[in-house]
Amino acid sequence: MIGIINYGLGNLRxxxxxxxxxxHKGAIxxxxxxxxxxxxxxxxxxxxxxxxxRNLTERELIEPLSEMVRTQRKPILGICLGFQLLAEGSDEFxxxxxxxxxxxxxKRIKTDDASLRVPHVGWNDFEQxxxxxxxDDVPDPALFYFVHSYHLETDPDITxxxxxxxxxxxxxxxxxxxxxTQFHPExxxxxxxxxxxxxxxxx
Numbered sequence: 001m002i003g004i005i006n007y008g009l010g011n012l013r014x015x016x017x018x019x020x021x022x023x024h025k026g027a028i029x030x031x032x033x034x035x036x037x038x039x040x041x042x043x044x045x046x047x048x049x050x051x052x053x054r055n056l057t058e059r060e061l062i063e064p065l066s067e068m069v070r071t072q073r074k075p076i077l078g079i080c081l082g083f084q085l086l087a088e089g090s091d092e093f094x095x096x097x098x099x100x101x102x103x104x105x106x107k108r109i110k111t112d113d114a115s116l117r118v119p120h121v122g123w124n125d126f127e128q129x130x131x132x133x134x135x136d137d138v139p140d141p142a143l144f145y146f147v148h149s150y151h152l153e154t155d156p157d158i159t160x161x162x163x164x165x166x167x168x169x170x171x172x173x174x175x176x177x178x179x180x181t182q183f184h185p186e187x188x189x190x191x192x193x194x195x196x197x198x199x200x201x202x203x
Contacts, residue, residue, distance in 0.1 A: 002026040002200060003038030005065070007055040009081060010044035011186070018186040022197050032064035040203060041065075041074055044186075045081025049090035049106060049150070052081050053098065062099065069101055075177045075203040076101075077196075083173075083180035084152055092150050102175045104154030111166025119149040124163045126183065132160035132174045133202045134181070134195050142191045144171070144183035151182065179203060 002019050004012055004026050012028045019026035019042075026042075029035055045052055056062050068074040078086045087098045090106035098106070109118050125141040135142075144163075151169045161172035163183075171182045179199060185192035 001038050003035040003041045004028045005035065005041060005043045005061065005082075006030040007045075007052065007059055007061060009047040009052050009055060011046055011184075012044060014186045015042055015044045015079070018193060018196055019200065022193060022200060024200050030059050030061065032061065036064070036068060038074070040200065041068065041076040043076060043078045043082035043085065045079065045083075045085065046147070047081055049081065049084055049092040049098070050094065050096045052085050053096055056085070056099075066099070066101075069178065073177045075199070076179065077199045077203070078178075078180035079186070080148060080182060080184055083182055084148075084150065086173075086178060086180050087152055087154065090150065101178050102154060102158060102173055102180070104152050104170075106150045106152050108150050109148070109165060109167065109169070113166045116166045119147060120165045120169075121147050124165060124183075126161050126163050126171050128161045129156075130160045130174075132172065132179075134172065134174070134179060134198050135161065136198050136202065138191050138194050138198075144181075144185070144188040144192060146171075146183045148182060152180075177203070
């Protein structure tokens with residue numbers, strides 16, 4: 001079973017639909033007991049970093065999730081805001097502390113190109129920078145769908161893929177059992193579904 005973490009800010013039904021389309025059972029839940037039964041976890045998300053951390057705190061999810069991810073080494077995939085929450089912190093609307101499962105900080109996208117608007121919304125080329133099971137049998141480069149105004153600045157050693165939007169952007173990471181994509185695989189058609197399938201079946 002795939003545990004889809006419900007903290008009130010995710011496009012949960014889209015992620016669940018993609019998981020089920022790939023032939024896997026998923027459960028949307030904010031209950032740590034239910035999530036503990038999952039083989040793998042997905043942390044989706046749409047919205048602001050501070051709201052995400054507040055909601056995780058209010059639902060008393062941070063400590064049990066940290067136990068599952070850091071101690072039990074349960075594989076987890078963060079998507080969009082969920083990807084950013086994996087980091088140490090963010091500068092979005094003030095300073096916020098993140099889950100700290102990967103190094104780095106989330107900062108606003110800056111570009112000198114007046115033709116590029118922020119937020120970054122739409123399809124963009126993604127280029128693989130390191131081997132990662134998420135992108136097995138995915139062409140390089142490939143198009144994925146992005147919606148974000150902030151991006152993660154992190155260690156190049158865990159960055160497995162980038163895109164360019166006026167500036168190079170970390171678009172995917174892997175650090176042990178922790179995976180993350182800035183793009184939305186559930187909205188990225190064939191290649192996005194392949195990324196999800198690789199996580200569900202190979203991570």
